[in-house]
Structures are given as C-alpha cells and as structure tokens.
Amino acid sequence: MPLSTIALQGAALRALYGLPRRMRRLIAGRPIRLDNQELALDAQLFLRAREMSKLPPLSSGTPAKARHDLLAGAQIAAGEPIQPVATRDLTINGSIPARLYTPDELPEGSPLLVYFHGGGFVIGSIETHDNTCRFLAKHARVRVLSVDYRLAPEHPFPNGVEDAIAAFKYAYANAADLGADPTAIAVGGDSAGGNLATVVSQVTTREGGPKPAFQLLLYPSADATKQTRSKELFAQGFFLTKDDMDWFMGHYATVEQDKQDPRYSPALAPDLSGLPPAYIATAGFDPLRDEGEAYAELLRKAGVPVVLSRQADLIHGYANLLAIGTRFREAMFEAAGVLRTGLEIGPKESLTGESAGE
Template identity: 60%
Template sequence: MSKLMNNVPPRVQAATVRATYALPKALRRLLVGAPIRIDGQELALDAQLLLVLEKLAGYKLADGTPVQARERLAASKALVSGPPIEPVAVRGLTIENDIPARFYTPDGLGEDVPLLVYYHGGGWVVGSLDSHDNLCRFLAIEAGVKVLSVDYRLAPEHRFPAAADDALTAFHWAVKNAAELGIDPDRIAVGGDSAGGNLAAVTAHQAVQAGGPKPVFQLLFYPAVDASVRRRSRELFAEGFFLTSDDMDWFSDHYCPDLAERSDPRFSVLLAEDLTNMPPAYVATAGFDPLRDEGEAYAEKLKESGVATIARRHPDLIHGYATFIGVGTRFKEATYEAAATLKTALALT
C-alpha cells in the first residue's frame, strides 16, 4: 500500500484524506472499528481515523536515514496541516546571521504587541519552518500575537546542545530587536511542540539562570523534558499511536548519543535543580502519547516550585495533534484552547 501511495500525487492524497474525514460519523466509525480504550481513556474518532490512514499509507515517523525521514515528513504536511491559513503576513528572517527564521504578523495587528518565539517539533532531527507553517499561522491569528518560528540546527549533523543553543540565541535576538519587529520586549513568550516544547522550556530555564531577560510565558505542547527514565505512558503507548518508543530512541540517539549527557538540564529540563522564577506555563499533554507522563511531571514540578501552571491533558488525543489541524475537528479544538490560553496570559502580563 505504501508503494502505491507513493505514486499518488500529494494533492490527490490530501483530497482523499479530507473526503474521508467528511464522511458521516457512522461511516468513519465503521472504517476504523471499535473504539480504543486504554488507561481509562477513549481515543477520539478523529485520532483513530488518522492512525488507520497512517497505517494504510505505510507512514513511519522515524525510519531510515534522517534525510529520508525529513522527506517523508515534508511530503505528509499537505495531508494533515490543511491549506495556508490567512490573512497573515509572512517574511523570512535570519537570526544572528546564520539561523533561518520566519516571522508571522496577523492582518490588522499593530506595533508594540506580544511575540511568541516558536520552536518546531520533530525530535531535534526532522521538522522545519514549512512543516509547522500552518500551526504558526493558526497561533498568530487565534492568539493575536506575532510569531517568530525558528529553524534551529538539526541532528545528527548538529548534535546536542546545538539546537538548545540556537533556541536561546533566538530568544535573546528577539529581545534585542524588539523595536524592528514591532513587538513589546516585555511580552515575549516561548512555545513549541514535542522537541520544540523541550527547547522552549530549556530556553526559559537558561534565561532564568542567566539572570537577564526571560520569557513571560511557556506554551508547551506534549514536551519532551526527561530522557533519563522510561515512564509508564511510554510503556502503555509504545506502539501504534503515531510516536513510538522506538521513534524516541531513534531521535535521542541522533541528537544526544552520549548517555551521560542526557541528564543535562539543557536536554532533560525536568532534572533541573531549581525551577523557581520560571515563567507561567500551559503544559498540554495527549492521553495516548508515550511522552504524556513526563510532560505532566514537568507541570507538577513547576507548580511545586511556585510557578503558575495550567496542566491540561487531552485524554482522547495522540502525540502531534497540534500539527493535524487541517483534518477533522478535534485536533483544532485542542489547539485553539492553547491559543486562547496564550492570548489571555499575554493580555494579563
């Protein structure tokens, strides 16, 4: 089936996916079979259908070489992210002469406004400005912010801590260039999904430790925050729910092959000795995600450290849902909640 799908033009594949999601609910349920229930949770029909389509297409997140994995992710973007969300002005930028970035300004948004510095997911190995373009458009419009999407260096060409270094550099660059960007330097948030959520949290922690300007908020979608242990959710959802346990090993082995370095707070920020004075946070996790428990452990540690934190589990969703906003309705609902939370938090700052 995967070889057959490779011969189908992306536009046709995307149209087929949209048509499948447009079927009556009863037909979609018939296609996917009985509901999946694990750990007291029932998987959303939208998520179950996406997993069935993924299996039919033979798609694997982490397989082969990093270049092959990047190409697969790029090809799949049109299937799940949807057509470009408008109206948003988009332009390319270069941070500190060598880090590519993309700057989003929603139509009608003026000057001296909040900024979200966003780090894309992809296990520090795959992902790009393009793979997360529509998510950044969505967040810009729905949260009423400008967005700076950062194309940090990827592994294995650039191993740990290259991505973390680029992430922190991008935040400091945004602060220094606030006037040029038309943003308020005192209302800069950081955000990201998965590995990008890791980089956002690491950036916030590094900025706090340095004692200089720090982000005012952390917007974290299913972040990877501790590579030192295997928690219960990793065993429960090791296979069959988009991100697998083997995928996680593949990503970590490329990004940080030295096991001793995986306890470094610049990688496993949950292990940082001190999380006091961290920015307020919205930490969203998905019920059917091997990363679920570590994300929730991070939210709990922030709370214990006196940090205002919203811990939100979407019990019916899978890893990656924020990038699936072009199909069905459930993924977009969950992502809208995050955008609305960011908007409110920045309005109160």
Template identity: 85%
Template sequence: MPLSTIALQGAALRALYRLPRRIRRLIAGAPIRLDDQELALDAQLFLRARELSTLPALSKGTPEKARRDLDKGAAIAAGEPIEPVAVRELTIDGTIPARLYQPDELPEGSPLLVFFHGGGFTIGSITSHDNTCRFLAKHARVRVLSVGYRLAPEHPFPDGVDDAVAAFKYAHANAAELGADPAAIAVGGDSAGGNLATVVSQLTTRAGGPKPAFQLLLYPSADATSETRSKQLFAKGFFLTRDDMDWFMGHYARTEQDKQDPRYSPGLATDLSGMPPAYIATAGFDPLRDEGEAYAESLRKAGVPVVLTRHADLIHGYANFLAIGTRFREAMFEAAAVLRVGLEISPKESVGE
C-alpha cells in the first residue's frame, strides 16, 4: 500500500470521527451490548470502518504479510508522530534492535520504561508501536526503550522471552548511557508485550534482582491454557478474534506443553510474592479480558500492589488507536498517569541487592 494511500485512508478515517455524533451512530449501527457492557461508539465505528475497508484480518496470510499489513494499519489509526520526542536507534547486545524515546526537556537520571510491543509474538514491531511509545514518553514524562524482540515462527518460544530479559538487563546495566535512573526502570507492553513484561518481572524477581520497579500491562495475555468466558463471548467481531489467537499461538508454541510453562503462560506461576507493583488494564470486549483480570487477582493475593482497570467499553488494541475519536486516548492517558505516579512512588528496588 503506497504511502499516499495510507495517508488518504488515515485522513478518511479521522474525517469519519469528525462527523456529528448522530451520523456516526447511523454509520456504526445500533449500540452493541454484551455481558452488561456497551461498546463505545468510537470502538464500534472503528470496527465498522474495518468492515468497509480493505484492511485485512490480523492473522491473514503468511506471517511476513501479516507484519506488513499491521505496520500499514498502525500508520492509519495511530496518526502523525507525536512531538516533541527525540528518537535514537540502538542495538542491544549487538543483535536486538531497539529505539529510545526521550520527551522534550527531560533531565538525566529520569525514569525509563522498557516497552515490548504486542502482536501475538508473531507480528508487530517497533514501527507499529512508534506512536504508542511516543505517547507514553511525552505524557508519562519517561524515557521509553522499545524492543524489537525476535518473532515466531522463525524464532518460537522462548526466544522472545530471552530477548525481553536481555533488554531489561541491558537497560539496567546501561542506565547512565540511556539517561535513566537504574532504580526507576519499569517494564511494560500491550497484549503479547504485556505477557513478556510480566515474564521479565517474574524471572528477574525469582533470580534475586535486579528487577523492574513497576509493570505497565495493557490487556496482557497471561494464560494460554484457560478457556475463559471472555474468550467465548468475544471470539468474533471485536478486532482480536479466536482465530487470530489460535494462529498466533500455533506459531509461537513449539509444542502444546510449552503453553504450560510460566514463561509462556505467566498466570500459571505458583509464586508471585515480591513482584513489582503493577497497573493492569483490560478491555471489556476483549477475549483476553478475563485472564488479565485473573492475573491481577493472583498478584493481589500474593500481596503485590495492583491497580486494575477494566475499560468496559473498549476492544483489544486500543493503545494503537490514538488518532481516531477520543475514547482510546482517554484510556491511554490513564495508563500514562499511572505509570508516572507508579515510578515516582514505587520502592526503588530495581537495583537489587
């Protein structure tokens, strides 16, 4: 899809959201109510626009094609690059690509978020989540290190986990060069990226540190073994589908037994004591909703400070829909605010013993 076509589709989509509410409702259709929730008009209009457009499903075709399609789609829904944010490309351990975001006039020795993009461990990239990272950097007033971990099926489980852990250790060891405070390094991500952030927190905590100071988990995948109610209710029609999830998991897992590994399904971990404080956000119309909320409850039972928010009117993927409507950005403003506060008041434990 030529860049001009992407720009035109983005402009058309944003124009759709500027129409009077009455017209937007007519286009979107009657309100969708399910599980005592009503889908936000912004979300329903986005789903309707996808139906009317040429944008493919998340898991259509080969992984290579799906990756290209996601990058194109992200450029349409995420909007123009958020400024002022300085950007620098770098490489972790000589092999893992990364991008460092620094908001305007942020002093040295400030907090840092190590961010892992979503995409079912199979698609997604630093590029697809560029504006998500810019948004968090600007509005949470933190540096953001976005990590291009290896993807399946070329690199199945646990290669992505190994890269995620290496990225956090790199950030801690090179905090001064990154302009960060080594005692205020958070991990975070959306969907599969939220899974990786969770796993990094578990592995580094059990190893005795250094560990993250905070976790920012946006609609994370936490348990590939559970057949939850939300997976049944929202299997079709709400952006992320059951077919998509099966496609992703089929590429990421080498065997069915992999799904029982807490590094794959962190919700199965038996000891969550001492985990970093966490913000977990779920979306009401998301197949992953229930497993994310179950993980939040497990953290609470282990004595870990947790802020859980269910955005009952939203769908999976909202962290990337920053240029359309207002509701998606509202949810991300909350995430940025909690991240900023969490890093300011969390115990400074990431330096370890």
C-alpha cells in the first residue's frame, strides 16, 4: 500500500475517533453485550471501520500477502513513532534481526524487556510492533529488545522457539553492550509472542538459569489442544477469528503431534514451579481469553506470583491500536506500569535456578 494511501486512511480513522461520542455510537451501532461484558466503544468502532473498509481476513490469502496487509494496517492504527526513544538495529548470533529501544535519559544498567511480536507465528515483525515497543520503553522506563524470530511456513515449529530462547540468552550474555542490568531482564510478547515468552521462561528455568526476572504476557496463546468456551463465543466478528487461528496453526505445526509439545502449548508443561513472576492480560472478546486465564491459574497453583488482568471490554490485538481512541492505550498503560514495578521490586540476586532455591 503506498505511503500516501496509508496516510490518508490513518487520517480518516483518526478523524472518525475525533467525532463526538454520540456520532461514534451511531456509526458503531448498538452496544454489543456478550458473556456479561460490554464491548468498548473504541473497539466496536474499530471493528465497524474494518467492516466498512471491506478488508479481507488475514487468513484469506498467502502468508506473504498477510504480512504485507498487517504491516499496512499497523502503520495506520499505531500512529506516528512515539518519541523520544532511540533505536539501534542489531543482529543476534549473526542471524536473528533485532532492534534495541532506549527511552530518553535512561541510565546504563537499566532493566530490559526482550519482546516477541504477535502474529500467529506466521506474520508480524519488528516493524509491525515498532510503536508497541516504543510505548513500553517510554512508559515502563526500560530498554526493549524486539526480536524478528523466524516465521512459518518457511520456518515451522520449533524454529521460532529456538530463536526466542537464543535471543534471551544473547541479552543476558551481552547485557553490558545493551546497557542492561543482567539481573533485571524480562521477557514479553503479545499473542504468539506471549506464547514464546512463556516457553522461554519454562525452558530457561528447567535448565537451571539464567532465567527471566519477569514475564509480560499480553493475551498469550497457551494451549492449542483445547476447545474453550471463548473460542466458541468469539469465533467470528471480533478481529481474530477461528479461521485465522486454524490458518496460523496449519502453517506453524508440521504434524498434529506438535500441538502436544509444551514448547507449542506451554500450559501442558508438567512442571511450572519456579517460573518468573508474570503479568497476564486477556481481552474479554478474544478467542484466546480462556486459555490465557487457565494458564494464569496453573501458575498460581504452582506457586508462581501472577497478576491476571482481564480487559473485559477489549478485543485481541489491542497492543497495536495505540493511535485510535483512548481505551487501548489505557490497557497498555496498565501493562507498562506493572512491568516497571515488577522489574524494580523483583529479586536482584543471581537469576539461576540454584539461587532461587530450586
């Protein structure tokens, strides 16, 4: 999509959200209430705008087209680059592209978030999540290392997992060069990226460390083996659809048995004890809601400190909708605040399994 077209569509969308509330409600339609929840007007208006634009589902074409369309959409909904945040592109282990975000006047030896973008393991990139990472860097006052892990179907499971684990270990080993405190490195991500962050935490913990100091999990996929109530309730009409999820999984898993692997479905891990503290945010109108909340309960039962926050009036993907309305940013301000607090008050001793008493 030409930059001029993106700019025009972005201006039109922002103008739509700038209308008086009464007019926005008329355009969006009657309030949507489902499962004792009411969809936020900002979210309903976004869905209505997509409907009026007659945008095809991401899963209706090839992965290449879906990647192109997601990038174009991200440039419209995420807005102008958030400043002041400095960036530096780098390569992890000579093969994995990454970008380091440093907010203005952040001292050396700060906390660091290793971030994995969403996109069903098939789409998404550093560029689609550029402003998401800028937002977290600025408002959580942390450095952010965004990782361009390999995508399916060119690189199916477990290639993305291997890149995610390598990225965290790289960040720990190269903390000084990144300006980070090696005892305050978190992992995080949205959707598929949240899945990767959980897997990194599990694998490094079971290996005996070093392991992350904190997990920031935004509407993560956690169990590909179960048909949950939220997957039935929100199968259509709320941005992420059942067809999308089937399309993503069909590209990511080479065989059905892959879904039983805890590196694919981390909720199936036999031992969750000793994992880093976690913030898990779910969206009320999201097919992935129930599996994220079930994973939070599993962590609690294993003795892991966890904060579960259901954004009951939101949809999947809200971390990328920073330039429209106000409700999506409100949810991300909460995530940034919890991340900052979790890293500042968390344990500062060695992050190896032995020091954690395992």
